[in-house]
Amino acid sequence: MLAGLFLGATMQSVNKLAGTNWSLVKVSKGTDTQFADTTCHTTLIFDQKGRYSGYSGWNTFSGKYSITSKGKLAMNNPIRTKRAGRPGCMLGETLYDYFPKVNSFSLWADTLMISTTDHIKMVYVKK
DSSP states (O other): OHHHHHHHHHHHHHOTTTTEEEEEEEEEETTEEEEOOGGGOOEEEEOTTSEEEEEOSSOEEEEEEEEOTTSOEEEOOOEEOOOOOOGGGHHHHHHHHHGGGEEEEEEETTEEEEEETTSEEEEEEEO
């Protein structure tokens, strides 16, 4: 019984994303980097129950996420609204295609970097 309690506490402490809220800074593909327009308010939120959600600058979205025992992040394909918006906020709309390809993340200070299997890096700062 004690081992079960200890294991539960350990698994809970592994999920450092739970309960966090982030603002998009940039998306990099190789040497090409696109910086987010801060007036678009592109966000990403991870809850305690394995769901993520946010705002792309045009649309809201949500999906499920998990962190494996080896610390790898997985995000499923999000559901989203389908509204039009300002062309300057288009970067946030590209994220939907990247989320299902996510395979890792790094946290340092107030910065989150999410990487995909095709070497795309999304950088966020804590809100």
